[in-house]
Amino acid sequence: MKRFTQAAASAALLAVTAGPALAQEAESLDARVNAAFAAATGPFVNFIFAPLPGTAFPWIVLWLVVAASIFTIYFGFVQFRFFSHAISLVKGDYSDPNDAGEVSHFQALATALSGTVGLGNIAGVAVAVGIGGPGATFWMILAGLLGMASKFTECTLGVKYRNEYPDGTVSGGPMYYISKGFTELGLPGGKILAVLFSVFCILGALGGGNMFQANQAHAQISGIVGDYPGWITGVIFAAVVFVVIVGGVKSIAAVTEKVVPFMGILYVGAALVILIVNYDKIGWAFGQIFAGAFTGLGVAGGFVGALIQGFKRAAFSNEAGVGSAAIAHSAVKTKEPITEGFVSLLEPLIDTVVICTMTALVIVISQQLIVDPATGNYMLNEAGSAIATVDGNSGVALTSAAFGSAISWFPYVLAIAVVLFAFSTMISWSYYGLKAWTYLFGEGKTSELVFKLIFCVFIVIGAAASLGPVIDFSDAAIFAMAVVNIFCLYFLMRLVKSELASYAARLNSGEIKKFTH
């Protein structure tokens, strides 16, 4: 079956570093565990990533894109109408000075972004452009713009239906808005759906939010310092995550939270420098993107291939509709839950429309993809599965080569960025998983400690072995979250609509106004 999951990126990476080792270990215990695990979880994975009948288009991607389109239309293109208002909110124009010291809109957005900006923007985009050609970028941008409406919907609900405890802490996320929202609307099954979401969220946190990240970080490090056993990386990462989430060592998290945005800015900055130096090719690159979007320019699967790749990578990168962001955004201090919805719609914009597009442009402009001079189309590699590249790179290695062709030392910075992004994504997902866990098993020191320990153990497992099937499964779990979440959002979206109408009316009448600072 033709299936290009997030694992494709990891497989490509692993092939670079662990290829020979993999062959030797074919009969090892790892391989047998993988085989058994694959057999057990295969049906679930195949179901989630199954293509629509007669096509190569996975239904889950259509599920996410259709939902994003419906929310976009239902809320009257909220992502464009309230775009400048969202910027004002982030700047703090509407924040009550008496709330100083509480979680600001900016902080909630930055926290959520550090959970999504990461490997999807670096490795994922390279996979999309490598397989779908430059045209994939067009569809990626479109999916990012539509995804803004999904984020708006889920994050508004996340704040509206969060739990606020007497001690002043808060817990929010899809499990809370599903159960409370369904009760409010008099619909049955809210509790069951919330439990189902939580189960998938825990699996997604341990997989895509943990093992996949550890695995990629190890691949990056060993790619630079040479091959060495993965469990070493795993133990180091687990130890650092352990002292942060169990030991409560805030300083490490604080350092990461400061370095990650800096890395993000450095990444975009480097991309901009490359684009400015090659300014004469920017028009050509956009030409390739538009031409490729509708003709494919010779890529496997033609323009449909470009479309699938673009939509897919966008969805994997910005997590719109998955429900994870609703957990991250719910801690904000605001009297109007919908304001956080407006702020959250900037997330897919920054993640997908800006950062992913930068990566794609650099790959196209650096001419890593080989063009057939006779036809102007892209040449396929020997297997015919992807576009031939200058050094045969794919995944994060392709991004690295593209940046390296213009700035020779940048691959080292990129490696550090990948490791830090992986770390911050792990910290974020440890929290998402924890919230789902405490929803199921109750809040309490012991219950929380059990989950945190399990989380740390999975880091070692993730870094140590080439867990293809496990990563497939955890990707599937993240998208299973989207199946439950979006299904529920269809019922709950009218609650958001009434909030939107009320807020828009008060904003227009001047009842909601800026604070003078």
Place this chain on the structure above:
Amino acid sequence: MSTKLVIGLDGHSSGDRALEFAKTLAGQIGACELLVVYVIEWSPYSFQTAEENAQRHKRREEEISTAQDRVVTPAVKSLTDSGLTATGRVRHGNVADTLNDIAKEAGATQIIVGRSTESGLSKRIFGSSTANLVMEASVPVTVVN
């Protein structure tokens, strides 16, 4: 209308000297209201983890009550014991901006602060809160050494 003075404290000994100075000054002025302010340095643009965000409200309450108990309440008591009219306030924010905002809101004629006790790299790059206040304040500032 009586004269209003804002006293900015930072919990260090320089604050005690600022308080003593304000006491003397208020005694000379006569009809005078004193507003004791403690600003907890905080920025809405800092980066935090999801867990820190979830506990932020709780932490904020704790920070406010600690500052109130340790600095503001004793200072207000010391002023009222001397027969002066004084109230206290704890706020989060940029120290210089917040002191200035409070002074403007209250219609104060002067801000009294102790000399900065900050040190290190951030002071060299961004300057001290006291220096920033002196440069930006919209009312006269007295810095007590």
